[in-house]
Amino acid sequence: MDENVVKPEELMTIAEMVKRNAELFGEKTALQMRRGDVFEKISYRELYQKVRATAAALVSIGFSKGDRAGVIGENRPEWPISYLSIVTAGGIVVPLDPQLKYKEIGHILTISGTKIVFASPKYIPLLNECQESTGLPETIISMESKYPEALFILDDFIKKGQELIAEGSINLDERKAKLDDLLAIIFTSGTTGKSKGVMLTHRGVMFDAIASSKVIIINSTDRLISILPLHHTFEATAGFIFPLYIGAMITYARSLKSKEIIEDIKDTKATIILGVPLIYEKMLKGLRKGISEQRPLIRSLVQTNLAVVHGTRKILHLDPGRFLFKSLRKKSGLGSLRLLIAGGAALPLWVSEGFSEFGFNIIQGYGLTETSPITNINPLEKVKHASVGPPIPGIEMKIVNPDEHGIGEIAVKGPIVMQGYYKDEEETSKVIKEGWLYTGDYGRVDKDNYFYITGRKKSLIVSQAGKNIYPEEVEEELLLSDFIEEVLVIGRLNPNTKREEVYAIIYPNWESLDAYTKEKGIDQTETWVNSFFKEEIEKYCKELADYKRVKSFSIREEEFPKTTTKKIKRFLFQEETIQTEK
Structure with a gap:
């Protein structure tokens, strides 16, 4: 038996973990956030006390075991307090996505029967609209004191709960969940449209966190900076439950502005950051842009050091980037970071290798909301940047119906797989067969059991000759261009040949393009822009097989609409709504 496999005695419910942490880590800071000029801190013991008090207050207003309660708000300590108090009760x-409109939230509240919602003041008007149209939520608990008269406030809730616990009138032990009880219902549409409620259990999420902790070496001295939205399962498990289980400190970034995130990293000496590929792409481009604006001597020194890194890696299989670029990392404000973790989508190889050259430890994993969500992690001691890594301990994975290249649909089995889609047996039966979850992702596996994601089943393009084309592969090549900020590759019917062809929608890096045309004295006409990008596309597609190359394209004037984890909403462009493009 693999010594890293999660043992039955290691498993616990979320509420049991919060209690255990109070005993193990006591006055150590669990959560903090900059407010004004100082960081407001909550210790592990305080967190346990606040969670129990809030849970007691919830019970006092009629909240029963098995009832649903929502949480909506930006990342802040009150979000995990709300989440943990619901499960303790x-x-x-x-969890509610703040980017949704009131009709979408109203629909989620109605089908899930969610009558109580914890909310930051920013989203209370949105919930009021839901109340007017659906009657839900019946109760709103504000995370701050800025609230309409009819609302509860979290601080008052905590005080009330403390009094109830002191009186002995509320017994939370009677509310204890079991490992296989439902923990959360996460409504997700991701990049494919239709919203489905994913049912995750205490066992699934805690198994995922504990198994991950046996691959990623994080300890109680680590300090994590939280920037991804907490309602998303990747951040909820990997950036919230996992670090709390370990006893690490979580800092909630005060905003998503790059300057303020870097200030928070520097001031907290953050050691770990979780991000989606788009965030890392922008970070790396920013780093390279900063280098390009330095004096010629500095630029030359950086290029020399990069050449040393490349040569040393190739000949000696050593990585001197950690030493050679220590000063650069410090000046960029990222010097304290010892680990960058990517998830939510496939990380382009040029991004992972780019960070690695500068001495950053960057790893990517893989997973879905339906798998709690982590299924794979690259171990730091043996990273393969093109891969998402092997399965975490205790999880089975296989490639279903592989083609001649070993590529097929990825299927997952184990305790982390969801119970199913909420009130949707038909959709559940489509993806869970004999205990195996069919992910809808295509991939392959190598001899070391490392998995490689090649694309989404639904976005696959099939050529006239029956060749499979994975849009993500083409997109990764095109994004190597300094003049392409975002790109979406889809199949589109050629009106003349009536055949499906590879079509690219380009959102240019207008800043780089403007600087280029100004330097060259070029008049940036529509005809010139189209001709320029035709050449760029041909240049970056030349390494691809002919049938994979982009045959036609269009230019967008604005960014693509995205999910909250910064993935392009591909489904909007695979249907008739494509006509909204610029």
Whole structure:
């Protein structure tokens, strides 16, 4: 038996973990956030006390075991307090995406029967609209004191709960969940449109966190900076439950502005950051842009050091980037970071290798909301940047119906797989067969059991000759251009030949393009722009097989609409709504 496999005695419910942490880590800071000029801190013991008090107050207003309660808000300490108090009261959490419109949130509240919602003041008007149209939520608990008269406030809730616990009138032990009880219902549409409620259990999420901790070496001295939205399962498990289980400190970034994130990293000496590929792409481009604006001597020194890194890696299989670029990392404000973790989508190879050259430890993993969500992690001691890594301990994975290249649909089996889609047996039966979850992702596996993602099943393009084309592969090549900020590759019917062809929608890096045309004295006409990008596309597609190359394209004037984890909403462009493009 693999010594890294999660043992039955290691498993616990979320509420049991919060209690255990209070005993193990006591006055150590669990959560913090900059407010004004100081960081407001909450210790592990305080967190346990606040969570229990809030749970007691919830019970006092009629919240029963198995009831649903929602949480909506930006990342802040009150979000995990709300989440943890719901499960401590024996309830089920319904995390809400703040980017949704009131009709979408109203629909989620109605089908899930969610009557209580914890909310930051920013989203209370949105919930009021839901109340007017659906009657839900019946109760709103504000995370701050800025609230309409009819609302509860979290601080008052905590005080009330403390009094109830002191009186002995509320017994939370009667509310204890079991490992296989439902923990959360996460409504997700991702990049494919239709919203489905993913049912995750205490066992699934805790198994995922504990198994991950046996691959990624994080300890109680680590300090994580939280920037991804907490309602998303990747951040909820990997950036919230996992670090709390370990006893690490979580800092909530005060905003998503790059300057303020870097200030928070520097001031907290953050050691770990979780991000999606788009965030890392922009970070790396910013780093390279900063280098390009330095004096010629500095630029020359950087290029020389990069050449040393490349040569040393190739000949000696050593990585001197950590030493050679220590000063650069410090000046960029990222010097304290010892680990960058990517998830939510495939990380382009040029991004992972680019960070690695500068001495950053960057790893990527893989997973879905339906798998709690982590299924694979690259171990730091043996990173393969093109891969998402082997399965975490205790999880089975296989490639279904592989083609001649070994590529087929990825299927997953183990305790982390969801119970199913909420009130949707038909959709559940489509993806869970004999205990195996069919992910809808295509991939392959190598001899070391490392998995490689090649693309989404639904976005696959099939050529006239029956060749499979994975849009993500073409997109990764095109994004190597300094003049392409974002790109979406889809199949589109050629009106003349009536055949499906590879079509690219380009959102240019207008800043780089403007600087280039100004330097060259070029008049940036529509005809010139189209001709320029035709050449760029041909240049960056030349390494691809002919049938994979882009045959036609269009230019967008603005960024693509994205999910909250910065993935392009591909489904909008695979349907008739493509006509909205610029």
